[in-house]
Amino acid sequence: MSNPVLVEVQRGALTESRHRGSLAVVDADGATVLALGDVAAPVYPRSAVKPLQALPLIESGAADRFGFGDEELALACASHGGEPAHVAVAARMLARAGLDVDALECGTHWPSHQPSAQALARSGGAPSALHNNCSGKHAGFLCVACAAGVDHHGYVGARHPVQREVKAAIDSLTGIGVSEDACGIDGCSIPTWAVPLAALAHAFARFGSGQGLAPERAKAAARLRAAIAAQPYFVAGTGRFCSEIMRLLGVRALVKTGAEGVYCAALPVEGLGIALKCDDGGTRAAEVTMAAAIARFLPLPDEERAVLDRFVRPTLRNWNGVEVGGLRPVAPLAG
Amino acid sequence: MSNPVLVEVQRGALTESRHRGSLAVVDADGATVLALGDVAAPVYPRSAVKPLQALPLIESGAADRFGFGDEELALACASHGGEPAHVAVAARMLARAGLDVDALECGTHWPSHQPSAQALARSGGAPSALHNNCSGKHAGFLCVACAAGVDHHGYVGARHPVQREVKAAIDSLTGIGVSEDACGIDGCSIPTWAVPLAALAHAFARFGSGQGLAPERAKAAARLRAAIAAQPYFVAGTGRFCSEIMRLLGVRALVKTGAEGVYCAALPVEGLGIALKCDDGGTRAAEVTMAAAIARFLPLPDEERAVLDRFVRPTLRNWNGVEVGGLRPVAPLAG
Numbered sequence: 001m002s003n004p005v006l007v008e009v010q011r012g013a014l015t016e017s018r019h020r021g022s023l024a025v026v027d028a029d030g031a032t033v034l035a036l037g038d039v040a041a042p043v044y045p046r047s048a049v050k051p052l053q054a055l056p057l058i059e060s061g062a063a064d065r066f067g068f069g070d071e072e073l074a075l076a077c078a079s080h081g082g083e084p085a086h087v088a089v090a091a092r093m094l095a096r097a098g099l100d101v102d103a104l105e106c107g108t109h110w111p112s113h114q115p116s117a118q119a120l121a122r123s124g125g126a127p128s129a130l131h132n133n134c135s136g137k138h139a140g141f142l143c144v145a146c147a148a149g150v151d152h153h154g155y156v157g158a159r160h161p162v163q164r165e166v167k168a169a170i171d172s173l174t175g176i177g178v179s180e181d182a183c184g185i186d187g188c189s190i191p192t193w194a195v196p197l198a199a200l201a202h203a204f205a206r207f208g209s210g211q212g213l214a215p216e217r218a219k220a221a222a223r224l225r226a227a228i229a230a231q232p233y234f235v236a237g238t239g240r241f242c243s244e245i246m247r248l249l250g251v252r253a254l255v256k257t258g259a260e261g262v263y264c265a266a267l268p269v270e271g272l273g274i275a276l277k278c279d280d281g282g283t284r285a286a287e288v289t290m291a292a293a294i295a296r297f298l299p300l301p302d303e304e305r306a307v308l309d310r311f312v313r314p315t316l317r318n319w320n321g322v323e324v325g326g327l328r329p330v331a332p333l334a335g
Numbered sequence: 336m337s338n339p340v341l342v343e344v345q346r347g348a349l350t351e352s353r354h355r356g357s358l359a360v361v362d363a364d365g366a367t368v369l370a371l372g373d374v375a376a377p378v379y380p381r382s383a384v385k386p387l388q389a390l391p392l393i394e395s396g397a398a399d400r401f402g403f404g405d406e407e408l409a410l411a412c413a414s415h416g417g418e419p420a421h422v423a424v425a426a427r428m429l430a431r432a433g434l435d436v437d438a439l440e441c442g443t444h445w446p447s448h449q450p451s452a453q454a455l456a457r458s459g460g461a462p463s464a465l466h467n468n469c470s471g472k473h474a475g476f477l478c479v480a481c482a483a484g485v486d487h488h489g490y491v492g493a494r495h496p497v498q499r500e501v502k503a504a505i506d507s508l509t510g511i512g513v514s515e516d517a518c519g520i521d522g523c524s525i526p527t528w529a530v531p532l533a534a535l536a537h538a539f540a541r542f543g544s545g546q547g548l549a550p551e552r553a554k555a556a557a558r559l560r561a562a563i564a565a566q567p568y569f570v571a572g573t574g575r576f577c578s579e580i581m582r583l584l585g586v587r588a589l590v591k592t593g594a595e596g597v598y599c600a601a602l603p604v605e606g607l608g609i610a611l612k613c614d615d616g617g618t619r620a621a622e623v624t625m626a627a628a629i630a631r632f633l634p635l636p637d638e639e640r641a642v643l644d645r646f647v648r649p650t651l652r653n654w655n656g657v658e659v660g661g662l663r664p665v666a667p668l669a670g
Contacts, residue, residue, distance in 0.1 A: 002337055009595070009616065012519030014529055016379055017595050017616035020355070044351055107654025110449070118445075121456035132654060184347030185659040194349055260344070260352050280615040281344065281352035319442025319467060324520040 003037030006333050007285040011325035019285030023276040026201035028211035036332060042194035043277050044184050048258030050137055051077045051224055052173055056165040057140040058220040062147035066096035073227035074234035075136030079257060081237030082111025082131035090130045093139035097146040104129035105156045106138045106188040113237050134188035158191040167193060173203035187259060197275040200264055204273030208254060208266025225254055241287045248307055253294055261286040267298050284327060292329035338372030341668050342620040346660035354620030358611040361536035363546035371667060377529030378612050379519050383593030385472055386412045386559055387508055391500040392475040393555040397482035401431035408562035409569035410471030414592060416572030417446025417466035425465045428474035432481040439464035440491045441473045441523040448572050469523035493526040502528060508538035522594060532610040535599055539608030543589060543601025560589055576622045583642055588629055596621040602633050619662060627664035
């Protein structure tokens, strides 16, 4: 089965590149509102489920015990750019639990936010695990382990109690018990369990609305949603799609990117969840697809729609700033 | 028409992503040896034709007049990483023509070679147009203009005499007069004319063998091939696919990457040209496809084949260095 072309890249008079993919829009009852391509095949959700992976941080009582506010909770759901403010909050989360950077098992990379990487180099510094885009999530995992009084070493392993809690939360929200075999290792070394897009979208519809969730879980989801809406900068960073979209739409859209072209979203007011994957793993096409899906399903005043449209049809500029082309969603996505 | 899947990305037990594309392998007579997908559709060749774009630098006499050796000629064909040695040679080329960085019209970006970018930041520096991956090609264009005594200002424009020479060379090698309408603007602001993959592969078969070319053009192509084979580092840089493949194979393979998943190659001994495009523009899949095509059409001793196979089936490692998956070519590419 061949997934449809969802996004085209134009340059001059020609379509230069094409991205195929699949997309599921599902309501909190599990009814499919839109399905493009194969939405039943298992997909590694990667970082797109970080908001779901953060549920144990609240449900375990760890977030309260360590006095976490919106910044910490947003960073626990983040794929951040390693900007100084991101690094500072990650360090603060660890310190509250009596830990430091050495406890992180996510690995080290330079900040993806280029000005921050350049400033770090200019100061003679080098990156630490705090700069890893997942450091907030990992700090959250460590806090869950500490609050539960379990040894945090090896917390990234699929058999560690923290990852069992995380898997249980995702299984419960998606409504399916994901097979232990359908497991990959993520960039930050934690397990990523493959889930069909339709089930992922269903999970985000529930996460966004609270519908069908136990009261404590619905409360935890609402608290994470509020934190993310209040501090979208801490979920990604300067100029990043997730942060910009949520700065524009606030509580009306929760969006989260994952590696290899995955994107998930909740539209709480509409009671909808969205999950998509670009076949080839391309982030640029996943962003356009998500923007187009939001534009189609979220009623917006003209002014906000005009801002959103810049993400639906982004322009491409060359090194001299000359517009040379752009991306655009294609039917049937454009609706 | 849907191009076939050429490359799969594995993680754990699942195929996580898939790249479709098209590939043409053609001999110097224009006979198709292998065609996968649509090889008749026009494709912007982008930087993959830099070796062809450098022909006027030699044929005009500019390379001799300015005393260019292998390093300069290889850099004129390069998409380099902005490493210090690349920048030094680009500056030297300009100086020979009595010009400096201010004459470059390619725009500025940070070195793509990350250690070089970090070292530049650490020194308190900032990038110039010399760090642009195309600075060697642009220095070559400027030298052509200077040698011909034409005003170099605006040399990136499609109507400038330098670009007319470049287009004439490509038209001649591909054997087709590319329509003026099938023109996009490249990342470095020069025109990129769309050519079918089959014609691009034919051009590289001719460029690699000299067959069917006028004696002066065959000589110019041979000189560029020799320069590239002698100095593959200057065509890309440390750890880059083009440089590593040519360091391994020397005069037996000339390979050149282009943006948006284009790759071209000549296998001079076999008399073959290769041109491919990954539909989605993904470089990682274009590299695997090129490596697989070389492995299929170039007879190699076991030891070299084992080295090449690391590019045919590269592994993916996460931030802790753990192997989490890999890329692999799929039938019919694997042959």
